[in-house]
Amino acid sequence: MNAPRDLPPARLRPAQRAARLKGSVIREILKLTAGADVISLAGGLPSPLSFPVPALRAAFDAVLRDDGAAALQYSSTEGDLRLREWIAARETARGVPTTADEVLIVAGSQQALDLLGKAFAEPGAPLLVESPSYLGALQAFSVYQPTFRTLPTDDAGLDPQAIDAAVAADARLLYSMPNFQNPTGRTLSAERRALLAQAARDHDLWLVEDDPYGELWYEQAPPPSLRAWARERTIRLSSFSKVLAPGLRLGYVIAPVECIELLERLKQATDLCTATLTQRAAAQVLASGLMDTHLPRIRALYAAQAQVMLDALAEHMPPGVQWTRPAGGMFVWLQLPAALDAMALLRPAIARGVAFVPGEPFYALEPMRNTLRLSFVTVPAEKIRQGVATLAGLIAAAAA
């Protein structure tokens, strides 16, 4: 049969929730800068120098050699037992008793955000988020058409005092990133964690603690997790993306068993199970004790890169520009003089060879347009200095 030719394109009829969803501004920026000679301070990618390639290669080899057929088979939706036990043991060792049945393995914590949206969000139902918040979470939740209510943040993280009965009313979840937040790099203080747990109890709120960066501290571990304070109502998410490699697509949820079972049913409908081979290789590499030597290396690398950026900001930025001083993680957040719009600075910045992410898309509601996010982890020190100097020149000219 001859293939039909010259047929008019068929009209797509996407559901409202899909049609309304906007693509990520960050992806668009990455497209603009791909291949070009641009110093990208925009990406949220971990440094490839941090990927333990030989250890992962050996682990994949060992798994395929010793139990190849099982490793290539479908597996349980909740995830590999050895991997869940390793995660549970680590939480327990940190003082938060955890069992493997409180752990669900997911295909990156981004999948957990989608599952949480599916499980708890619906048209018009309120979700509480920090202002600003992680763009990928706002995107994942938006599919389910919730109403966002925002909580103010400052240098000590989100302000729990802002949670009163009106703000909390009918809220399905409160989503926050207590450690080295994306995009601001800020950390929620211990006092505020305690207050947040209390507010959650007072208002019968469930907390989502998204913590992919907590292990990436520079000098001192952050305060205990939110789950340590409010285990009965916290859904904790974390990921191997920033501590092993994002290409593995491995993350996890730790929560009360009833919540894990709900998310597990939804995950089953989504993808049946997370990649069996990858989970087994990760379990193998973790059992070898890799983290004991690997984590200190990433911490030292990122701490040094962060310092280069902070020094460059101090040297080059004009008066009126403020920035955060992260104690871990991958990001610095800048606040420019109020009259400036970071989005309008992006194209001229790319034309001069430096990219950043404007702050606007990180806000669920009213954006502060004079903000932007810089990442320092994938760019060599000399380029960080050069990129910051260029950006500072542009900001100074715009503010003049």
Ligand SMILES: Cc1ncc(COP(=O)(O)O)c(C=O)c1O
């Ligand atoms: C705060 C936060 N949550 C979740 C994710 C998703 O990570 P992954 O799906 O790779 O685990 C990211 C990625 O950058 C992030 O910054």
